[in-house]
Amino acid sequence: MSxxxxxxxxxxxxxxxxxxxxxxxxxxxxxxxxxEASDGGxxxxxxxxxxxxxxxxxxxxxxTSGIDLLRNVRGDADLKGTPFIMVTAESKTDNVIEAKNxxxxxxxxxxxxxxxLKGKIAxxxxxx
Amino acid sequence: MDRIKSSRDLSLQLNAAEGxxxxxxxxxxxxxxxxMSQWPNNRGIYLQLQRLADFITKTRGExxxxxxxxxxxxxxxxxxxxxxxxxxxxxxATHTIMDAADVIMDLAGRLEKEQSDxxxxxxxxxxxxxxxxxxxxxxxxxxINVLKVIEDRIDKMVLALGELEPIDQAQxxxxxxxAVTDSAGGDRSTLNGPALPGQAxxxxxxxxxxxxxxxxx
Numbered sequence: 020m021s022x023x024x025x026x027x028x029x030x031x032x033x034x035x036x037x038x039x040x041x042x043x044x045x046x047x048x049x050x051x052x053x054x055e056a057s058d059g060g061x062x063x064x065x066x067x068x069x070x071x072x073x074x075x076x077x078x079x080x081x082x083t084s085g086i087d088l089l090r091n092v093r094g095d096a097d098l099k100g101t102p103f104i105m106v107t108a109e110s111k112t113d114n115v116i117e118a119k120n121x122x123x124x125x126x127x128x129x130x131x132x133x134x135x136l137k138g139k140i141a142x143x144x145x146x147x
Numbered sequence: 148m149d150r151i152k153s154s155r156d157l158s159l160q161l162n163a164a165e166g167x168x169x170x171x172x173x174x175x176x177x178x179x180x181x182x183m184s185q186w187p188n189n190r191g192i193y194l195q196l197q198r199l200a201d202f203i204t205k206t207r208g209e210x211x212x213x214x215x216x217x218x219x220x221x222x223x224x225x226x227x228x229x230x231x232x233x234x235x236x237x238x239x240a241t242h243t244i245m246d247a248a249d250v251i252m253d254l255a256g257r258l259e260k261e262q263s264d265x266x267x268x269x270x271x272x273x274x275x276x277x278x279x280x281x282x283x284x285x286x287x288x289x290x291i292n293v294l295k296v297i298e299d300r301i302d303k304m305v306l307a308l309g310e311l312e313p314i315d316q317a318q319x320x321x322x323x324x325x326a327v328t329d330s331a332g333g334d335r336s337t338l339n340g341p342a343l344p345g346q347a348x349x350x351x352x353x354x355x356x357x358x359x360x361x362x363x364x
Contacts, residue, residue, distance in 0.1 A: 036241045036280045043245070043252075043274050047267065079285065108285055130278040133271045 022147035026072030031062040033080040059088030078107035093122040241280040
């Protein structure tokens with residue numbers, strides 16, 4: 020099945036610059052319908068009201084971190100199947116393992132390129 | 148209380164303090180006598196204790212001269228403010244760079260395909276490079292956290308040292324100013340480096356100062 024580029028994507032980061040960068044890179048890749056949240060709590064609330072086809076989230080955020088958001092999403096009957104990519108500066112093996120155990124779909128280490136973002140999205144959603 | 152200058156003084160003090168019967172103190176006195184005989188002179192233990200006391204006093208003085216309170220009250224907050232200003236400045240500059248990149252991206256759409264692709268690739272590189280702001284911001288946050296740990300350690304040191312000599316506020320101000328003065332080796336009395344947001348003079352204010360000077364000359 021081909022990827023629907025019109026599907027809503029939720030980008031979660033506490034840095035306004037990162038939200039803008041990821042949003043712009045997604046736009047260049049072809050995703051136009053992108054929403055933003057500044058922490059895991061806000062993101063989870065938004066996901067309750069709107070069905071997102073993909074979540075791209077930072078890890079280190081206050082008050083609710085990306086890993087907590089991921090656990091909340093995977094623990095929610097309605098949301099558990101949502102593709103979830105972690106984009107973070109945390110590059111220790113333990114972090115990657117923790118995210119994987121929590122059910123992350125893929126993991127991108129900052130700084131990253133547009134090509135890597137596109138490649139990871141394709142590995143989660145399929146080629147587009 | 149009398150000074151303890153000999154083992155006899157010590158046993159008397161012990162006797163008074165502990166109420167130990169004299170026949171037991173004789174044993175203590177013998178032990179102390181033997182200890183004292185091993186020191187290089189006849190007032191051995193007293194002198195060693197005096198040296199220890201002098202050392203503690205000297206150390207307190209040296210630690211006090213580092214002015215830990217000043218470090219905690221002025222230097223660390225100043226350093227934290229400067230680091231916060233770095234994060235704010237890089238965030239602001241990054242948005243400006245991306246604003247410009249957005250304009251270029253819009254214009255690129257109007258070019259022929261080959262040129263458009265090149266321009267778009269360049270804009271993508273700009274966006275990718277802008278992630279530096281997030282990374283540097285996180286690093287600066289780490290440094291701020293380290294400063295908080297140092298502040299905590301200083302707190303404990305101040306507590307252990309007890310009452311220190313009062314600090315001369317004017318001296319502190321001078322020291323802080325000196326520490327944050329431009330380190331390029333220029334005239335330290337006038338160079339201060341970039342001011343924190345809100346403390347900097349605007350170009351309009353500089354212009355006003357210049358015109359004031361022009362009028363005066």
